[in-house]
Amino acid sequence: MPVHLLVQQPGREHLPFLQLNPRRGHSTWFTKSKNGISRSINQMMYSMLRFGYPKWSVIPSDERELWFRQFAQEFNWHSDLTETVRKKFNEKAMDSYTKQINAWKTVWQKNKKPRFINGGVWEQLIAHWEREDTAETSSRNSRNRKSDRGGKGMYVHNLGACSMSTKEDELIEANDGNPVDRLQLIKVAHTNKTTGQIQDPVIRGVVDLVEAEIVSQSQPLSDDGDSTGASTNLSLLQKMRWLKRKGGRLVGLARRASLYPASSSQAPYADPMILEELHDKDERIGALEEQNTTILSENATIRSENATILAELASQKKFNTEIMQKLDRLMSSSSS
Known part of the structure; x- marks a missing residue:
């Protein structure tokens, strides 16, 4: 089955x-x-x-x-x-x-x-x-x-047997069901509990860069109003854009986090859960298409096997007919 x-x-x-x-x-x-x-x-x-x-x-x-x-x-x-x-x-x-x-x-x-x-x-x-x-x-x-990653060594995290997705679920549950800051997730996943430091040099560099950018963008407006700083209430979407790297992936994050949009600052906000649902539906559609292709292929194989069996039966039937004809001739010659 x-x-x-x-x-x-x-x-x-x-x-x-x-x-x-x-x-x-x-x-x-x-x-x-x-x-x-x-x-x-x-x-x-x-x-x-x-x-x-x-x-x-x-x-x-x-x-x-x-x-x-x-x-x-x-x-x-x-x-x-x-x-x-x-x-x-x-x-x-x-x-x-x-x-x-x-x-x-x-x-x-x-x-x-x-x-x-x-x-x-x-x-x-x-x-x-x-x-x-x-x-x-x-x-x-x-x-x-x-020697991977430009001499920075192998990727290091401190999750143990816990996956990034499960750690995010735990943080959300601890946050009364509210979404958690993805920067916080990265820091929790990569900070050594003993030393309190991020061990992976690549991740540490990214976190330092993002936090520096957050400080820069959070500076209050000057008296003349010319400051280019943003509100101290920075959106999660902004942080995701800073965490974005070439290829559309986010440093240190699982697929769920990588679904946050990261185009220009003028791009409208898109609910990441909706994006994830659309992605998952695409996966299911792709799976159904693949399954349908498999079924069609199996049906074609079955038809081919049936045709082969019918041909073999026809050949056997012809052979049996020839044998019966020879037996009939032998019986006729012996009776005469």
Whole structure:
């Protein structure tokens, strides 16, 4: 049974529900943490991994589909969202798989073995790690990560296992349900609780720049009224424009924050929640179009297979007719 039909079956109401616009306490999504998705995928790595594949992308598609079907046994969603869920599941599984393989490699480097791992899988992974080309690739990737972002090193945050989206939900809840300043979100996510400092140099530079701009724009009007400073009540939209960087992404923020407009200062304000809803609807439409294309492709395949079967039946029928004719001739000659 295809997964999009599986999720339509009755008796699934008790499963955690996935929704593009999750409601806290009622539904969840892949951007959230502490919802069981990562735990589900990690458990599959112990129970369903058949071979020591070094990375997710080389796992055969039929095996990845088995993982997704298992995921559909543990989570529920509207069937028309299946292709979107499949895409997000693969992205999440790839990330989790990479982290788990690296964790296992660290254990191996300490001459230890993870508990509960399949023995054959472990031996195959060791054989992969011991290869000379694997060691060279690993060393090169490590150097590249450390020299990333113009020598500023790897990206650092202080969220732990909490996602940016979940941290934002927590701040909103602590703020009596009111939206939080995205600059505050960035600072909370990247400030070390022990030192009180932002560790990531890129993020620290951006925050310092934005705060300096806020001070500059917040200067009160001079007596002659010629000050170019703005009101001290700076809008969230202004701060989002200052946080904007090339490519339309926001430094240190998840997709939700990146939906804030950042065009010229003359541009009208657009409600970010409306923009997000439109984006999510576009995703659902795209998923439906993809699903429809898949169905049409499957139907074409079925028609082709049926045509092949009919041709084979016709050939078999012709062969049977020829055999019967030969038998008739033999019977006639023997009787005469």
